[in-house]
Amino acid sequence: MKNDQYNELIEKIRSLPKPDYERHFNKERQDQIHQHLLHVTKKNKTPTNWFRRVAIGFGSLAAVLLFLIMIIPVDQNGTLDLGQTGSNRQFNDTKDIATRIQHELEIEATKGQVRELFGKPDAITPENSIEDVSHNSEVWNYHFMRTGNSFNDGNLYQALITGEMNAQLQVTWSSNLFKKKVSSYSIYYVKDEQILVDHVSMDGINHYYITPDGSRLSVDENDQQDEITYRKINIPVSLDQMIQLFRDKNLTIDPTEEDLPSIHGVEANGYHLKEGMLYVHQYTDDQLVSTVESEVKDTYVSSNSLAQAYQFNNMILVYKYTPTYSNIETVQDIRWKLNSIIDALIVASDVNNPHQ
Amino acid sequence: MTTHDITDWFYQYNKDIYHFLIYYTASGDVEDLVQEVFIRAITAMDTFKEDSSPKTWLISIARHVAIDANRKKKRTRLKEMLTIDNVSEPKDDTTPEQILQLNEKHKRLYQAIQSLKKNYRDVIILRGVKELTVTETATVLNWNENKVRVTFHRALHALQKEKERFLDEE
Numbered sequence: 001m002k003n004d005q006y007n008e009l010i011e012k013i014r015s016l017p018k019p020d021y022e023r024h025f026n027k028e029r030q031d032q033i034h035q036h037l038l039h040v041t042k043k044n045k046t047p048t049n050w051f052r053r054v055a056i057g058f059g060s061l062a063a064v065l066l067f068l069i070m071i072i073p074v075d076q077n078g079t080l081d082l083g084q085t086g087s088n089r090q091f092n093d094t095k096d097i098a099t100r101i102q103h104e105l106e107i108e109a110t111k112g113q114v115r116e117l118f119g120k121p122d123a124i125t126p127e128n129s130i131e132d133v134s135h136n137s138e139v140w141n142y143h144f145m146r147t148g149n150s151f152n153d154g155n156l157y158q159a160l161i162t163g164e165m166n167a168q169l170q171v172t173w174s175s176n177l178f179k180k181k182v183s184s185y186s187i188y189y190v191k192d193e194q195i196l197v198d199h200v201s202m203d204g205i206n207h208y209y210i211t212p213d214g215s216r217l218s219v220d221e222n223d224q225q226d227e228i229t230y231r232k233i234n235i236p237v238s239l240d241q242m243i244q245l246f247r248d249k250n251l252t253i254d255p256t257e258e259d260l261p262s263i264h265g266v267e268a269n270g271y272h273l274k275e276g277m278l279y280v281h282q283y284t285d286d287q288l289v290s291t292v293e294s295e296v297k298d299t300y301v302s303s304n305s306l307a308q309a310y311q312f313n314n315m316i317l318v319y320k321y322t323p324t325y326s327n328i329e330t331v332q333d334i335r336w337k338l339n340s341i342i343d344a345l346i347v348a349s350d351v352n353n354p355h356q
Numbered sequence: 357m358t359t360h361d362i363t364d365w366f367y368q369y370n371k372d373i374y375h376f377l378i379y380y381t382a383s384g385d386v387e388d389l390v391q392e393v394f395i396r397a398i399t400a401m402d403t404f405k406e407d408s409s410p411k412t413w414l415i416s417i418a419r420h421v422a423i424d425a426n427r428k429k430k431r432t433r434l435k436e437m438l439t440i441d442n443v444s445e446p447k448d449d450t451t452p453e454q455i456l457q458l459n460e461k462h463k464r465l466y467q468a469i470q471s472l473k474k475n476y477r478d479v480i481i482l483r484g485v486k487e488l489t490v491t492e493t494a495t496v497l498n499w500n501e502n503k504v505r506v507t508f509h510r511a512l513h514a515l516q517k518e519k520e521r522f523l524d525e526e
Contacts, residue, residue, distance in 0.1 A: 006512040009519075013469070013484035016462055018375060019455045025374050025387065033391045034366050040395055041362055155498070336502050 064148060097144065097167045098187045098198045105171075107202055108181045114171060118142050121171075122151065138180070142169040157210070160190050211332065228297050232311045237345055239269070239280055242317065245341045246273070251334060253278065263295045263316065264288055275330045276321030283314045292316060308335060310342060365410055366394055372411060372486070373418050379481045380422040382470050384450035389425055393418045409492065415482070416496040468518040476511035483508050 019025065104117050121140035143151040149164040159165040167189040174183040184201035188210070195210040246253045256270040261279060266288075268279035279300070283289040289311065300307040300320050309318045319338055321331050373393050377386040396417050397404075404413055458466055469480055482493045483504070493508075494501045 006509075006516065009512055009516055010484060012465060013480065013515075014487060016465065016485060017457050019371075019378055020457055021371055021374070024384070024450065024455045025371070025390075029387060030367070030370055033370070033387070033394070034363065036391060037362055037366060037394050037398065041398055158498070332500055332502060 098189055098196075101167070101169055101185075101187050102198065102200060102205075105169075105182070105185060105200075107184070107200065111173075111180055114140065114182065118169070138173045140171040140173070142171070144168065156188065157195060160188060160195055163190070228301050228307045228309060230293060230296065230309045230311070231342070233342065233346065234313065237312055237315070239282060239315065242280070242315075242341075243271075245344070246271075246278070249337045249341060251337060261299050263292050263299055268318075273319065274334055276319055276334065279316075279318045279320065281316040283316075286314055289314055289316065308338060362394070362398065365397070365414070369411055369414050370394075373414055376415055376418050376481065376486055377422055378452050378455055379469070379485055380419065381425060382452055383429075384452050384455050389418070389421050392421050396421065408495070412488070412492045412495050415486070415488070416498075419478075419496060464519060468515055468521075471518055472511060472514055475507055476514050479504060479508045480511050480515060 105114065109117075122143045123141040124138065143159075143165055144167040145151060145165050146163060149159075151159055151165060156165070156168055160168070167187055169185060169187050171185045172183050173180045184199065186200070187198045188195055189198075190196070197208050197210055199206045199208070243253055251274055252272065254272045256272055256277070258270070260268045260270045262268065263281055264283075266281045266283055268281045271278040271280075281292075293311070296307075296309050296316060296318060300309070300318050306322075307318050307320045309316065311317075319334065321334070370390055373390050374386060377389050377393075378384070381389065393414060397414060400417070404410070453463055453466065456462070456466070469477060469485075472480065478497055479493060482488045482496055483490070488496065490501050490504050490508075493499075493504045497504065499507075
């Protein structure tokens with residue numbers, strides 16, 4: 001992303017003065033803090049301190065257990081009550097968490113009914129939501145935490161994916177001033193190592209996955225166009241040139257021969273790419289390559305993997321990947337690099353063949 | 357962490373942390389927070405990866421310390437508002453503007469930065485004020501590099517508009 005137009009502003013920000021350290025944070029004050037730090041380090045190293053920390057740990061654990069036994073009501077099915085307040089709202093069976101919330105909470109429920117079900121919301125601003133919500137609507141956030149955890153750092157994606165939080169419920173209220181009713185709600189939870197969102201409104205239920213940067217990945221079978229992007233580009237490029245570009249971008253690219261897919265009888269060359277596979281089908285018949293688009297989708301898109309495909313003059317290139325919480329950032333990075341490779345090829349091709 | 361490391365790191369980076377906290381908390385009273393950052397670093401030393409940069413690591417701890425401090429401040433204010441008879445005067449009498457010796461032009465820019473939404477403020481302070489690289493910023497914020505680039509660009513756009521708004525109001 002070019003920031004040339006903001007160079008002057010960046011310069012101004014960088015020229016903002018530094019603090020007056022001599023007056024407000026001088027050597028004497030720094031030495032005082034340093035002395036204190038040395039004291040803390042010493043204290044940290046003593047074996048008694050280690051023992052005390054273990055003892056405190058056991059003590060805290062015992063206190064939490066006692067609290068759970070005495071305070072949290074358990075119903076006849078052995079599941080926990082939904083109507084707890086604060087950040088310790090929990091379910092025993094986290095697998096059914098979304099189903100159970102959907103079973104309990106109805107669209108057009110009143111604030112009193114929602115409070116009765118889930119207690120007081122943990123947050124009323126939309127700040128903690130992963131995606132943007134309308135500023136005109138009030139949103140109540142409920143954090144369903146795993147035992148012993150609280151939602152402190154505000155990063156919902158991290159909290160869910162690390163398992164500290166079982167789910168988050170975001171209830172959006174209608175903008176009717178006199179009688180607020182639930183207009184829609186979203187449940188964020190982890191499924192197959194990804195954050196799945198069930199969005200419930202008057203129109204029904206939508207499901208989609210969320211990535212760390214907040215973008216959506218479709219999971220709806222009727223909405224498969226999001227699962228593969230397909231671009232037709234009329235530029236002369238050889239496989240060797242393409243492979244070299246990938247290597248220039250520091251993407252590992254080692255050939256593989258295992259289970260190579262074929263489209264219209266043309267087998268792919270397969271390569272290991274960071275967090276995914278790259279497949280290249282080379283056709284000798286240009287007519288044939290122009291008719292394979294739907295086959296590309298059928299061959300490469302499966303229930304848990306996505307693909308990005310390019311069709312060149314006689315070549316189909318597909319990057320197939322399975323986004324999970326641990327690789328999603330690398331996947332995004334590769335997709336971005338892949339697009340930049342294609343853009344670089346288009347620019348180079350335009351320069352070399354201006355009349356093409 | 358050895359005594360030698362603490363001495364080295366503390367004297368090498370304490371001003372950086374102080375500078376960052378002045379901007380991030382928008383408060384002049386950050387000395388205790390600087391101390392807190394290094395105390396947390398001592399206790400969390402096991403999590404520090406040898407191949408990463410201490411400065412980036414310390415700034416990311418400082419960011420969490422600042423977020424906690426801001427929350428605590430909000431809670432205290434709310435508590436004081438609820439118990440009217442116990443309202444205390446604000447302790448930090450030195451403002452960030454005084455510590456940073458800002459002139460009128462600088463003040464407008466400083467205020468515009470402070471008025472940005474959190475994501476934008478984060479990236480402007482780290483990339484702009486602290487001059488961290490894209491990679492370092494991505495590490496501190498736990499974002500990917502592409503997100504840092506895009507958000508920084510959007511933040512600059514928002515800051516430009518905000519600056520103009522401040523000028524119009526005058």
